[in-house]
Amino acid sequence: MKGPTAEAWMTDHVGRLYALVASVVVFLVAWAVVAAHPWAPRPAQDPRLVALAARQQRLQRESVLVKRIVDRRWAAYRSALTRRNAAAAKIAAHNSALGAMATASAAQPSVRVVNLPPLVVTRTS
Amino acid sequence: MERRSFRAMGTTIELMVEADDASAELDAGEAEFERLEQLMSRFRPDSELTRLNRDGRIVASAELVEVVSLAIAARERTDGAFDPTVHHAVVTAGYDRTFTELPEDAPDDRATAVCGGRVVVEGRRIALENGFAVDLGGIGKGFAAERVAERLALAGPCLVDAGGDIAVRGVPETGAWTIAVDDDLTLGIVAGGVATSGRDRRIWRRGGRERHHLIDPATGRPSETDLLRVTVIAPDAVEAEVLAKALFLGGSTAASATDVPAVLVTEDGRRLTTGGL
Numbered sequence: 043m044k045g046p047t048a049e050a051w052m053t054d055h056v057g058r059l060y061a062l063v064a065s066v067v068v069f070l071v072a073w074a075v076v077a078a079h080p081w082a083p084r085p086a087q088d089p090r091l092v093a094l095a096a097r098q099q100r101l102q103r104e105s106v107l108v109k110r111i112v113d114r115r116w117a118a119y120r121s122a123l124t125r126r127n128a129a130a131a132k133i134a135a136h137n138s139a140l141g142a143m144a145t146a147s148a149a150q151p152s153v154r155v156v157n158l159p160p161l162v163v164t165r166t167s
Numbered sequence: 168m169e170r171r172s173f174r175a176m177g178t179t180i181e182l183m184v185e186a187d188d189a190s191a192e193l194d195a196g197e198a199e200f201e202r203l204e205q206l207m208s209r210f211r212p213d214s215e216l217t218r219l220n221r222d223g224r225i226v227a228s229a230e231l232v233e234v235v236s237l238a239i240a241a242r243e244r245t246d247g248a249f250d251p252t253v254h255h256a257v258v259t260a261g262y263d264r265t266f267t268e269l270p271e272d273a274p275d276d277r278a279t280a281v282c283g284g285r286v287v288v289e290g291r292r293i294a295l296e297n298g299f300a301v302d303l304g305g306i307g308k309g310f311a312a313e314r315v316a317e318r319l320a321l322a323g324p325c326l327v328d329a330g331g332d333i334a335v336r337g338v339p340e341t342g343a344w345t346i347a348v349d350d351d352l353t354l355g356i357v358a359g360g361v362a363t364s365g366r367d368r369r370i371w372r373r374g375g376r377e378r379h380h381l382i383d384p385a386t387g388r389p390s391e392t393d394l395l396r397v398t399v400i401a402p403d404a405v406e407a408e409v410l411a412k413a414l415f416l417g418g419s420t421a422a423s424a425t426d427v428p429a430v431l432v433t434e435d436g437r438r439l440t441t442g443g444l
Contacts, residue, residue, distance in 0.1 A: 162344075166369060
């Protein structure tokens, strides 16, 4: 036999509304779970994608290595270039000095008094 | 060392080449002297220079244009001390034929001649101011020596001595070309040219008075300085010839003040050196 309290609760509209909403929520959740087919076996991953991903990772690793090598070689090249430029500047300065000496020697011929038998004699021509 | 000696340009030419066989180059050098003399001699009636002096204007060979241009440039560089238009002055002084044909003495019946005539060189055309003629005796042998030295150098280190005007190319095995200036002074050079100008040779008499071939363009007469002879060492034989004449005309005081390598001999026998010698 139902007491007055239980009857009052069963005829209460708010209670009914909560019960309805809860039922709807449970229904939707059950629907989503059934729709998701959690029991179905997961599809196997495409081997081409796997290979592609592996290749991408390998390329990334290799590109890092290549970048390191290129950076190292570039640094070596820059260093060698600096040394070569310095050497070239030194040679250019040397050549310039030689050119100046040649010009000077052309302007002032190399001559000295010697104690050797003469090959020829210069005289009034 | 191969040597060859022959007569050309009124003097003895000596060619030396340090090579095993330079006969072809020596032949070519000798031929070149003959060819250049045919262009530049004022004593040959059919030379190109004679034609220029006779006609006053000609279309000349490249070599005559070059040597006349060098002479004009030398006149400007020396403020007229070296002047190629001394021809009439030299003739007036009595040097009117080759030196070997000159009489030892003759009457002095000629007036002086003016120098400093205008010479215009345009391309291959050379034109002279009326009343003037060109004498390349002061530069021609040096020019020829340089030309022939350039040719001989194909065979090896060489020296060309055109009667005292000397051009060298290359360094001989001995380390230097040795050139005697006096009995007790020998110079060693490895490049450049040497020339001597003076009044100790090529002298003659007119009216009993001594004449020489070094004309002072300012007076039109044989120069009168206290120098007997000047030897100059310069970058080439042409420049050496020009400077030797310019220093000679300037006299010992002016000449000894220059920094040109030179040996000066005064008429009283003193020997002065300049230019670090």
